[in-house]
Structure formats: C-alpha cells, structure tokens
Amino acid sequence: MDSYIYGFLEEISLSKLSPSFHTSKADTSCCRPFVVRELKMAIDTEKPSVGLSSIAVSDTHGEDSPYFAGWKAYDEDPYDAVKNPSGVIQMGLAENQVSFDLLEEYLEQHPEASGWGSGISSFRDNALFQDYHGLKSFRQAMASFMEQIRGNKVKFDPDRIVLTAGATAANELLTFILADPGDALLVPTPYYPGFDRDLRWRTGVKIIPVHCDSENNFRITVEALENACNEAEAMNIKIRGLLITNPSNPLGATIERSVLEKILDFVSLKNIHLISDEIYSGSVFSSIEFISVAEILEARNYRDSERVHIVYSLSKDLGLPGFRVGTIYSYNNRVVTTARRMSSFSLVSSQTQNLLASMLSDTEFTKKYIETNRERLKRRHGYFIEGLRKAGIECLKGNAGLFCWMNLTPLLEKPTREGELKLWNSILHEVKLNISPGSSCHCSEFGWFRVCFANISQQTLEVALSRIQDFMEKREIFLRKPHCIDVSFKFFGVDSLWNGPFGEMDDSQIL
Structure with missing residues (x-):
C-alpha cells in the first residue's frame, strides 16, 4: 500500500496535500511518513458518509423544541444555593420530590424490600x-x-x-x-x-x-x-x-x-x-x-x-x-x-x-403516602399560586398535578410565537428560570407557560418566586386584581383557531 502511495506522489504536487508543506521530489524520502499520513487523511475525507435510517434522522423527535432546549440550558448552568446561586432553576421538569422522604423512611424501616437480604427475594431471583x-x-x-x-x-x-x-x-x-x-x-x-x-x-x-x-x-x-x-x-x-x-x-x-x-x-x-x-x-x-x-x-x-x-x-x-x-x-x-x-x-x-x-x-404505608402526598402537593401548589398572584400573574385554577398553567400574555410584545419565545428566552437567560412555553405544548394561544413546582425544594421555590417578582417589577407590569380562572371541564361550543405549534405555518394541521 505504501509503495503504491509513494508512486502516486510522483504524479501530484505535494503542496496540495498540506498548505504548510513544501518540498521537492528529491526530498520525499525523508518525509514519507508525514506525506502518507496526509494523503490517507485526504482519501478518508472524500469517502461518502454512512447513511442512517429515515426514522433515525427524522425531526419528529422534537428535540429542537424549546421544551428540550430549556433542559439543556439548565444542564449547562444548574442552580445551587451555595455553588451556583445565580444558575438556572429547573421548573420545566414534572417530577415529584415533595414526598420522597416517605419513600426513604420506608426503605430504612424495611431494608429487606431491596431484595439483597433474606427478605422477599434473593440475588439469584433478581439476576x-x-x-x-x-x-x-x-x-x-x-x-x-x-x-x-x-x-x-x-x-x-x-x-x-x-x-x-x-x-x-x-x-x-x-x-x-x-x-x-x-x-x-x-x-x-x-x-x-x-x-x-x-x-x-x-x-x-x-x-x-x-x-x-x-x-x-x-x-x-x-x-x-x-x-x-x-x-x-x-x-x-x-x-x-x-x-x-x-x-x-x-x-x-x-x-x-x-x-x-x-x-x-x-x-x-x-x-x-x-x-x-x-x-x-x-x-x-x-x-x-x-x-x-x-x-x-x-x-x-x-x-x-x-x-x-x-x-x-x-x-x-x-x-x-x-x-x-x-x-x-x-x-x-x-x-x-x-x-x-x-x-x-x-x-x-x-x-x-x-x-x-x-x-x-x-397498605398502611400506601394509605399514609397517598394522603400525605396529596396534602403536600396542595400546600405547595397554593403557596406557589399565591406567590404568582402577589407578582401580578394569573393562572388557571388547578386541582392536580405537579405544575400550573401560567398566563403571561400581558408581557408579550406581540401575540405571536416569536413574541412568546422572546419572552421565554428572557426568562431563561435573564431571570434564570427554565419554564415551558405554551407553543411547545401546541397551545392555540401564545403567552401561556407550564411551570413545575414539585421538583425543587421549598427554599429554591422561594428563590424562584423572588426572581419572578423582580422580573415583573422591572417590566413595570402589575395586574392589580389578578384571579385564577375556573378550569372545571365542561362541554361548550367553541370556534377552533390555531396557527400551528410553531406560529404562522402552512395550512397543514398535521404534526
């Protein structure tokens, strides 16, 4: 292979292989290893890339959505009360940590449940x-x-x-x-x-x-x-x-x-x-x-x-x-x-x-867990909603879940997807809160945001509310009499208007 390459070098200009490489044919013997390496690299770069399936490269994964982009921003600059107090607070993750201590307490009291002792199963049974x-x-x-x-x-x-x-x-x-x-x-x-x-x-x-x-x-x-x-x-x-x-x-x-x-x-x-x-x-x-x-x-x-x-x-x-x-x-x-x-x-x-x-x-544990978890979620939800109210922000009246549906339409410069994402970008990079814009949820209106409150500690939630309050004050926007909207589901006639999940798109309604 090398002899073939050396012969091939007699027919080409070595200067074309590397802009910084200049020599004569007589000099090639002392530089053959370098030339061979350069030529092999040149040949490799000309090879066509190996293709992947249409499913693998499809953009239907949705990873370009702001929903996932916010997670990336958090991963790059995560909030920590001591190590990184100015970092991004993760409020885009629907995770329940308010009752995790109950699970830890159960495992401490029932170590056999892990399956590594003489309890319900053995290592062999699991393996x-x-x-x-x-x-x-x-x-x-x-x-x-x-x-x-x-x-x-x-x-x-x-x-x-x-x-x-x-x-x-x-x-x-x-x-x-x-x-x-x-x-x-x-x-x-x-x-x-x-x-x-x-x-x-x-x-x-x-x-x-x-x-x-x-x-x-x-x-x-x-x-x-x-x-x-x-x-x-x-x-x-x-x-x-x-x-x-x-x-x-x-x-x-x-x-x-x-x-x-x-x-x-x-x-x-x-x-x-x-x-x-x-x-x-x-x-x-x-x-x-x-x-x-x-x-x-x-x-x-x-x-x-x-x-x-x-x-x-x-x-x-x-x-x-x-x-x-x-x-x-x-x-x-x-x-x-x-x-x-x-x-x-x-x-x-x-x-x-x-x-x-x-x-x-x-059942004794599950009964206690269900009741305690419901009460803690209700209390955390109420605390967060009240904090938003004091900041002049209204939301849907919810009764379940790990998040609330927050209305920031008064803050939009324009009622468009671009206007919503501009506001979202400010909240993510200036306020340092990761929340999910409504357009990532395919909401028919712009300006709504999903905000999670159960995946962080009470102390971190207080920091988040403080940041929201400061943001609203800087924008000089106060809703004097904010209220929660009744969201009990009933059937009513409704004219359905939608510009698509990514703003004004083509006429297709298919995702």
Whole structure:
C-alpha cells in the first residue's frame, strides 16, 4: 500500500496535500511518513458518509423544541444555593420530590424490600430470567395501588396489566398496536410536549390537534373533536384513536364525569380507540375530584370497553421516574396479548418489581403516602399560586398535578410565537428560570407557560418566586386584581383557531 502511495506522489504536487508543506521530489524520502499520513487523511475525507435510517434522522423527535432546549440550558448552568446561586432553576421538569422522604423512611424501616437480604427475594431471583409478563406479586400490588388512588371505586384485574419501562414506552407501544404509519391520533391541546416524540417518532403515526382555547378555559368540546375529525377527513387521513390526559398535563386539572361520558360517546360513534393517560391520578389534591374512565365504564356495565386503554406510571405519583415503571391496562383481550408480546422491548427489572411489590403491598404505608402526598402537593401548589398572584400573574385554577398553567400574555410584545419565545428566552437567560412555553405544548394561544413546582425544594421555590417578582417589577407590569380562572371541564361550543405549534405555518394541521 505504501509503495503504491509513494508512486502516486510522483504524479501530484505535494503542496496540495498540506498548505504548510513544501518540498521537492528529491526530498520525499525523508518525509514519507508525514506525506502518507496526509494523503490517507485526504482519501478518508472524500469517502461518502454512512447513511442512517429515515426514522433515525427524522425531526419528529422534537428535540429542537424549546421544551428540550430549556433542559439543556439548565444542564449547562444548574442552580445551587451555595455553588451556583445565580444558575438556572429547573421548573420545566414534572417530577415529584415533595414526598420522597416517605419513600426513604420506608426503605430504612424495611431494608429487606431491596431484595439483597433474606427478605422477599434473593440475588439469584433478581439476576436470573423471570416472567416477561411481569412478576405476579408486582402486578397484583400495582392493581391494588391503582384501585387505592382512585378511592377504591373501581377494580383492576392484574392479568390485564402489561408492564413497560415507563409511560413513554406504554404510549408508544399502544400507538404501534392501534394505528398504522400514516394514520393519526386525536390529541387535545395544550398537550405534553413529549407526545410528539412518544406517539410519532418511531411509529410513523400522525397527531391531529384538537384545538382548545382560553375562551372556554381550554375545555375539551364535542365541537372541537368534530372539527379535528373533519380536518383529518379532508386530508384523507384515518383517525384511529383519541388520547386524553386526565388529570391534564399541562393544565393541572381533572376532567369532569360529564365530559368523560361525552368522550366515550364520541369514540363509540366514530368507532375509534380511547387512550386515557392517568399518570397523575394519585396527584389530585382531593380524591373526590378525580374520575377515572374506568369508573365510567363500570357504571356502563363495560359497554364498548374493548376500545378503552388506560396508561399509568409510578414516575409522578410515587416520584420514581428513574425506576422506569409504566403500565398499560386494556379492556381489549387482543390488545393485552399483543402488548405483552411487544413489551419484551421495554421490560422492568426483576429487582425493581420485587422492591415495589413489597412497598405497594403494604397498605398502611400506601394509605399514609397517598394522603400525605396529596396534602403536600396542595400546600405547595397554593403557596406557589399565591406567590404568582402577589407578582401580578394569573393562572388557571388547578386541582392536580405537579405544575400550573401560567398566563403571561400581558408581557408579550406581540401575540405571536416569536413574541412568546422572546419572552421565554428572557426568562431563561435573564431571570434564570427554565419554564415551558405554551407553543411547545401546541397551545392555540401564545403567552401561556407550564411551570413545575414539585421538583425543587421549598427554599429554591422561594428563590424562584423572588426572581419572578423582580422580573415583573422591572417590566413595570402589575395586574392589580389578578384571579385564577375556573378550569372545571365542561362541554361548550367553541370556534377552533390555531396557527400551528410553531406560529404562522402552512395550512397543514398535521404534526
């Protein structure tokens, strides 16, 4: 190979290989190693790059969204009360840390639950292959916990529970099962920004936004659902299902019984599926305020239940996102069977299942945790809302979740996506708060922001509120009589207007 290259060098100008390299043919013998290296580099740079799949390089992941950009800004400059007091405070992460001490206390009192001692399992049991469908003890404990957080008003069959590595995997798996590439799911706006990735990226399935707005406090309406279906029909796109989040992310509010009744009637009329994402069902400030779609089905004697599928996770209510535990609960036998086959790509470790089976089977602990967690979330939410009120900021009146839906429309220079992102950029880089702009949630109006309050300490929350107060004072904007907007979900007629998730785009409503 080297002799071939040396011969080839006789026919070319060495100066072309490196601008800083000048020599004659007679000099090449003393510089051959350098020349060979330079030439090999030149040849390598001319090779075409190795291609990747269209799925891998697709922009439907949504990583360019401000939702993810804010996380990157936080990672580069994280707030620390001692080491970095001027850093970015993370308020874009829906994580529950207000009751983490209860989990730590349980493990201190029950060390055998970790599975490394002589307790419920041994190292061998955790290390070797287990049932891919999930340990029976854990599925039973999970079913019981799901009943408990719903006030024991419904029953869940452990044999219908399919375990996945978090709700992200559960939602994607259901999308694979219920729809083909090119089909679509209806999703009311504003919705969780991660749905763009979870539902679309690898499945090839589209999202048809169901446009809700502040005129009726972002309530889901039959008219809005019909409008979305008509848009899909006009574009010859097949609707395969409707995905709702109850309680809502990012609104932080539950859906009323009457609304759920109408939603079930709607999906039955259209002969489509209903996915009810209920991962915040245990984070409702009062148990009587949450109605699961399971409760509606039970009251209907499970009529049309084969089209209903519930997603749940322990990431939010129990504050364990790192454990990656999600579930699909379907009333459709074929969906359960198929989901079990496909769940082999997103298994939950045996050690995690054993630990949680022990914890969730302790009803005395779970009762205390649910009650205490609800009270702490309610108190934290109230404190944050009051702080916003004092700063002159209004928000939707929520009753659930780890966040609030904050209205900053008076601060926009222009009611456009550009105006919203300019304000968001100021809050991120000047105020040093990472919050999620409404456009990343595909909100039909600009100026709304999702702000998380449960992932940081009380002391850090106070710092965040102080920064917000200073920001408002500098802007000289005070709303003398701010108020919270009632966000109880009812059905009203609504004209649906939407400029797209990224401002004034083309006429396409497909994401």
